Amino acid sequence: MIRLLLDTHVYIWSVAKDRRMPTDFRELIAEADQVFVSTASIWELSIKSARGKLEPDGERAIDELEEQPVIVLPVQLKHAKAVRTMPDLHRDPFDRLLVAQARTEVLRFLTVDCELSEYLAEKAPA
Structure with a gap:
């Protein structure tokens, strides 16, 4: 299951x-069983919008x-707690929460x- x-x-x-979307990403999204978008992403975009800095x-x-064929993933307590066990490799709090x-x-x-690759290579905490 993807x-x-x-x-x-x-x-x-x-x-x-x-067209900046990598071809392999397009294919993965098309083939996926479930595609999630985090409420953290919408929060991040909303902050940029409020500041007039969103395209x-x-x-x-x-x-x-x-209207999108995605599942909205709410931020839960377990997600917020998981951030505290992550090494300090990346400063963006939204990216850290998404990881x-x-x-x-x-x-x-x-x-x-590319800065997030170190997080993704680590074994997730049990």
């Missing part, structure tokens, strides 16, 4: 059908969430952020 969690930028690219595709990703969600829920995390 279960994916999309990083915020990957979610935006999927909504916009952006139109990001605004569309917020507005069309309910914690992927690891906790045993989801493949789709991102092009």
Whole structure:
């Protein structure tokens, strides 16, 4: 069973059908049994929108969430707690939370952020 969690930028690219989306990501998303988008991603996009720093595709990703073929993954207490056991490899709290969600829920995390690869290579805590 293929279960994916999309990083915020990957979610935006999927909504916009952006050509920056890697071909293998497109294929994985098309073949996946379940594709998740975290409420943390929508929170991050909403903050950028409120500050006037969000591109139109990001605004569309917020507005069309309910119309997308994705499952919204709420942030739960276990996800927030999982962040505290992660090494301090990345400063972005949203990215750290997304990695914690992927690891906790045993989801493949789709991102092009190379800085997150060290988290993804680690064994998830038991």
